[in-house]
Amino acid sequence: SLAGPDAGEAADLLNGAGLNAAVVGDEIGAAAALKMLRSVVIKGMEGLWVEALLAARERGVVEPLLAMIEETLDRYPARDFATMLVTTHVAHAGRRQVEVRMSRDTVAGTGVPPLLSDGILARYERDARGLAAAGQEPGMVPPTLDAALEILGTLPADPPG
Numbered sequence: 001s002l003a004g005p006d007a008g009e010a011a012d013l014l015n016g017a018g019l020n021a022a023v024v025g026d027e028i029g030a031a032a033a034l035k036m037l038r039s040v041v042i043k044g045m046e047g048l049w050v051e052a053l054l055a056a057r058e059r060g061v062v063e064p065l066l067a068m069i070e071e072t073l074d075r076y077p078a079r080d081f082a083t084m085l086v087t088t089h090v091a092h093a094g095r096r097q098v099e100v101r102m103s104r105d106t107v108a109g110t111g112v113p114p115l116l117s118d119g120i121l122a123r124y125e126r127d128a129r130g131l132a133a134a135g136q137e138p139g140m141v142p143p144t145l146d147a148a149l150e151i152l153g154t155l156p157a158d159p160p161g
Contacts, residue, residue, distance in 0.1 A: 003030035058110035097124035130155030
């Protein structure tokens with residue numbers, strides 16, 4: 001992946017040399033940021049799998065957990081799954097924070113430190129406060145991923161609550 005004002009020319013040269021180069025943005029640093037943001041998702045999923053499966057092992061439910069998650073993940077293409085999660089997050093972060101807190105407590109109750117679960121709970125609590133302060137009506141799912149990101153992106157960094 002390449003970015004910057006001369007990225008198109010560089011991609012043409014690299015592709016002509018038999019490499020697979022793609023332009024991802026006009027701004028210098030966009031390609032590096034893209035790689036790091038991909039890592040947020042991929043390494044985040046790795047950490048979530050580790051935390052959840054360690055807790056599942058303590059409860060003797062590794063295989064049923066794998067089957068449940070497999071069924072969910074197999075139901076959606078990745079882009080549709082991300083869109084569904086983010087748009088419904090805007091609509092339901094307030095009530096979902098209760099389930100996230102119980103999930104975090106379930107992990108902690110197994111003796112596995114809920115490192116990622118703590119962060120997930122903080123995200124839900126922050127967004128729920130911000131959405132409420134912004135007057136976002138609970139249950140209203142934004143029509144697009146862009147609309148959901150616009151709403152979430154304009155929430156205050158430290159909403160009241």
